[in-house]
Amino acid sequence: MVAQDAHDPHGNDPHGHPIHAHAAPTSFIRKYIFSLDHKVIGLQYYFLALTAVFVGMFLSLLMRIHMVWPGAVLPIVGEIKPETYLSLLTMHGTIMVFFVLTTAPQGGFGNYFLPLQIGAPDMAFPVLNMLSFWTTFVAFVVILAAFFVTGGAPLHGWTGYAPLSALPSAGPGEQLGADLWITSIAIFCVASLMGALNFITTVLDLRAKGMTMMRMPLTVWSWFITAILGLLAFGVLLSAGILLLLDRNLGTSFYVPLVVVNGQIMGHKGGSPLLWQHLFWFFGHPEVYIAILPGMGVASQLISTFSRKPIFGYKAMVYALMGIGFLGFMVWGHHMFMSGMSPYSAFAFSIMTMAIGVPSAIKTFNWLGTIRGGRVRFQTPMLYAIGFVSLFVSGGLSGPFLAQPVLDIPLHDTAFVVGHFHLIMGVAAIFGMFAGTYYWFPKMFGRMMNETWGRVHFFITLAGTYAIFMPMHYLGMAAQPRRYSQFTELVYLQHLLPLNRLMTYAAIVTIAAQFIFVINLFWSMFKGPKASDNPWEATTLEWTTATPPPHDNFGGKTPVVYHGPYEYSVPGAPKDYVMQTDPSTVTTH
Amino acid sequence: MVSGMASLSSTVTIHDPAVKDPKTGYGGGGARPPVPGGGGGDHGGNGSPDYGQRLRRTRLGLLVGLVASTMLFVSFTSVYIMRRGLPTLDDHTGGYVRDWLQVNLPTGLLLVNTLLLLLSSITVELARRQITRQAALAPLQSIPGVSIGKEWNFPWLGTTVLLGLAFLTGQWMAWRELGMRGFYLATSPSSSMVYVLTAAHAIHLAGGLLVLLYAVATALLHKPVEDRRIVVDVTAWYWHFMAVVWIYVFALLEFVR
Numbered sequence: 001m002v003a004q005d006a007h008d009p010h011g012n013d014p015h016g017h018p019i020h021a022h023a024a025p026t027s028f029i030r031k032y033i034f035s036l037d038h039k040v041i042g043l044q045y046y047f048l049a050l051t052a053v054f055v056g057m058f059l060s061l062l063m064r065i066h067m068v069w070p071g072a073v074l075p076i077v078g079e080i081k082p083e084t085y086l087s088l089l090t091m092h093g094t095i096m097v098f099f100v101l102t103t104a105p106q107g108g109f110g111n112y113f114l115p116l117q118i119g120a121p122d123m124a125f126p127v128l129n130m131l132s133f134w135t136t137f138v139a140f141v142v143i144l145a146a147f148f149v150t151g152g153a154p155l156h157g158w159t160g161y162a163p164l165s166a167l168p169s170a171g172p173g174e175q176l177g178a179d180l181w182i183t184s185i186a187i188f189c190v191a192s193l194m195g196a197l198n199f200i201t202t203v204l205d206l207r208a209k210g211m212t213m214m215r216m217p218l219t220v221w222s223w224f225i226t227a228i229l230g231l232l233a234f235g236v237l238l239s240a241g242i243l244l245l246l247d248r249n250l251g252t253s254f255y256v257p258l259v260v261v262n263g264q265i266m267g268h269k270g271g272s273p274l275l276w277q278h279l280f281w282f283f284g285h286p287e288v289y290i291a292i293l294p295g296m297g298v299a300s301q302l303i304s305t306f307s308r309k310p311i312f313g314y315k316a317m318v319y320a321l322m323g324i325g326f327l328g329f330m331v332w333g334h335h336m337f338m339s340g341m342s343p344y345s346a347f348a349f350s351i352m353t354m355a356i357g358v359p360s361a362i363k364t365f366n367w368l369g370t371i372r373g374g375r376v377r378f379q380t381p382m383l384y385a386i387g388f389v390s391l392f393v394s395g396g397l398s399g400p401f402l403a404q405p406v407l408d409i410p411l412h413d414t415a416f417v418v419g420h421f422h423l424i425m426g427v428a429a430i431f432g433m434f435a436g437t438y439y440w441f442p443k444m445f446g447r448m449m450n451e452t453w454g455r456v457h458f459f460i461t462l463a464g465t466y467a468i469f470m471p472m473h474y475l476g477m478a479a480q481p482r483r484y485s486q487f488t489e490l491v492y493l494q495h496l497l498p499l500n501r502l503m504t505y506a507a508i509v510t511i512a513a514q515f516i517f518v519i520n521l522f523w524s525m526f527k528g529p530k531a532s533d534n535p536w537e538a539t540t541l542e543w544t545t546a547t548p549p550p551h552d553n554f555g556g557k558t559p560v561v562y563h564g565p566y567e568y569s570v571p572g573a574p575k576d577y578v579m580q581t582d583p584s585t586v587t588t589h
Numbered sequence: 590m591v592s593g594m595a596s597l598s599s600t601v602t603i604h605d606p607a608v609k610d611p612k613t614g615y616g617g618g619g620a621r622p623p624v625p626g627g628g629g630g631d632h633g634g635n636g637s638p639d640y641g642q643r644l645r646r647t648r649l650g651l652l653v654g655l656v657a658s659t660m661l662f663v664s665f666t667s668v669y670i671m672r673r674g675l676p677t678l679d680d681h682t683g684g685y686v687r688d689w690l691q692v693n694l695p696t697g698l699l700l701v702n703t704l705l706l707l708l709s710s711i712t713v714e715l716a717r718r719q720i721t722r723q724a725a726l727a728p729l730q731s732i733p734g735v736s737i738g739k740e741w742n743f744p745w746l747g748t749t750v751l752l753g754l755a756f757l758t759g760q761w762m763a764w765r766e767l768g769m770r771g772f773y774l775a776t777s778p779s780s781s782m783v784y785v786l787t788a789a790h791a792i793h794l795a796g797g798l799l800v801l802l803y804a805v806a807t808a809l810l811h812k813p814v815e816d817r818r819i820v821v822d823v824t825a826w827y828w829h830f831m832a833v834v835w836i837y838v839f840a841l842l843e844f845v846r
């Protein structure tokens with residue numbers, strides 16, 4: 001180590017990272033396509049997710065139409081057959097979970113704003129960052145290819161339960177389509193691992209001087225914890241996927257027991273479908289938090305900023321994030337109460353699952369405590385942050401129902417579960433992304449989004465998503481099964497048809513309203529009013545730099561941090577907010 | 590952009606004395622980091638970034654990456670243990686039987702491979718120390734009039750590459766041997782796991798080998814020794830880790846049959 005000291009005269013360099021490792025690129029390809037700039041990569045992730053969300057939404061629309069008008073002949077797709085319905089379901093789930101909920105909050109916003117918020121010139125490993133985006137892109141292309149091969153897209157749902165997913169003869173979509181599906185997921189795992197590695201190293205090693213861990217914005221904390229979850233979870237999914245590919249193509253029997261398909265004995269013997277479920281859900285449950293934690297971070301950031309109050313219980317928020325992340329690895333079994341697991345295991349998983357209610361409640365009450373007594377500015381980003389809290393509560397409260405084996409067993413394969421996870425994992429996370437988009441748009445593009453249309457979009461989306469997903473709880477309790485393509489022929493479900501029709505109408509309206517958002521997004525990018533450097537009067541580092549930020553983020557300077565991230569309405573301060581970089585000696589705590 | 594900064598000057602008073610053109614990053618053409626009151630900043634005189642810091646950062650990245658790798662082997666181990674204890678429905682009798690065949694491993698050959706890998710771990714460590722010393726002395730050589738003489742360095746890096754290739758060849762021979770003994774990938778769940786675990790390790794090691802080859806290649810191209818030092822250092826730690834993983838995999842397959 002003497003050698004290293006001899007070579008490193010800045011052993012105690014006052015600046016953590018005085019160097020920007022790469023110069024600003026000039027060619028189009030290096031600037032916008034194979035860019036090393038975390039900001040460009042963040043936008044690439046964002047627009048990939050935006051494309052994916054429209055694909056996923058279109059699939060869900062087809063499903064909802066098919067549910068209530070089963071015989072309808074639709075343009076382009078024609079009549080939807082039961083197996084087509086299962087393909088739609090699988091692809092909707094997979095595209096939404098992986099390429100929207102995992103990609104945009106972490107890869108998109110995380111990439112763009114994590115280095116800015118900790119005062120770094122870029123991510124720790126810019127080349128790895130670029131590779132990670134392009135690997136994700138390849139995964140997306142591979143999964144879309146599954147639509148167009150012989151047999152079509154797979155039928156096994158986003159959870160890919162074996163033996164259905166492991167036997168090519170199990171159905172039309174289970175041939176090449178299923179192979180492409182697994183390959184895509186495996187590629188996505190590699191991409192996410194590279195991303196997680198980069199995020200963790202960046203947070204640990206590239207923080208600006210004075211940016212202690214406990215001065216990091218809660219958004220950074222949420223991206224950090226999410227990256228840790230991804231690092232531990234995606235490797236397990238990768239190994240599970242490799243074994244599934246071996247089962248399908250090389251005759252091994254990890255997941256497939258002795259099984260007869262259409263009177264024919266398959267060559268497999270002795271595998272365990274439960275093994276897949278364990279491995280999948282060991283990844284799958286943390287994945288839920290990978291989707292929602294960044295949303296929590298954004299909600300914390302926005303609620304504090306727009307209430308003009310410090311976040312209520314910053315440390316409690318950090319520890320709650322850690323608690324949720326930690327417990328998230330202990331509860332995978334609650335997805336498997338139906339699998340015939342020992343009641344003792346089920347009990348343990350049930351208790352751990354209920355325990356997640358504690359940190360979740362801490363977060364919720366702290367958000368409410370932050371809003372209470374604040375001078376709240378109800379601008380569009382704040383509306384979405386409040387909407388996030390609302391959906392988190394509505395979707396979260398059905399969690400403790402499903403966490404109990406006795407209640408889960410009757411509710412398990414019903415629309416109740418669909419309503420539960422769509423509210424909390426789907427819509428709440430999407431609201432987090434909307435909040436982030438409206439909030440950071442000025443920083444990303446230098447212009448403001450239209451406020452009026454933002455509000456219109458918010459209220460239609462909030463009412464619409466509740467109208468779609470709230471009734472699912474009642475449908476589930478009335479025993480409407482999930483994953484059934486045609487339930488209208490079942491006599492005992494006939495009376496649920498009107499409610500299902502209402503949900504389909506709500507879906508059509510809500511999906512139509514998303515075009516308001518997209519038009520607002522692209523129109524504002526070119527025609528919106530110019531934004532100042534700090535339009536929301538926020539305190540974190542991204543608002544100290546130019547709009548949009550220069551290639552090295554802070555224009556050759558390294559910010560020095562003197563304050564925590566949420567110092568609003570500090571008594572004695574000249575303004576109602578104190579920037580993190582403000583060196584003035586206003587004593588806060 | 591500059592006007593943007595000015596609008597905030599009431600709150601932001603930390604401005605570095607050496608404000609550069611905001612569009613230009615550091616690292617090109619001898620730019621120095623803006624270190625107020627910092628030392629002379631001797632970086633070998635080529636304007637390259639701070640190597641000590643880059644080394645630390647790359648090591649940290651490696652450590653984080655190894656966690657992901659570990660999870661891969663952890664989950665394969667879980668599959669191994671779980672599948673081993675699982676009875677199977679027999680299609681002839683209709684009863685449950687234990688179908689976990691004990692794989693007859695070519696232990697002697699695997700022991701030789703283990704020895705080769707441990708040897709390569711030693712040589713890669715020697716290579717790492719050698720290049721650390723070279724990197725430390727590199728700035729001296731740029732001082733005019735200072736000569737530390739041309740010393741002959743044993744090619745530890747090349748030796749490691751050869752030993753690594755020998756190990757992979759040995760593993761290939763072990764698979765051939767397994768095949769000759771009647772254990773193929775799909776023969777039994779136990780043989781499937783033998784192939785999966787050893788192949789996962791071999792692929793990891795082959796990755797490390799490619800990086801070492803890259804380091805050898807850049808040595809021939811006279812890249813800055815500090816750059817190569819980071820590559821060799823991090824790969825050496827990775828290599829040690831892979832040696833430990835191999836001993837673990839071997840012990841698992843040997844003792845938990």
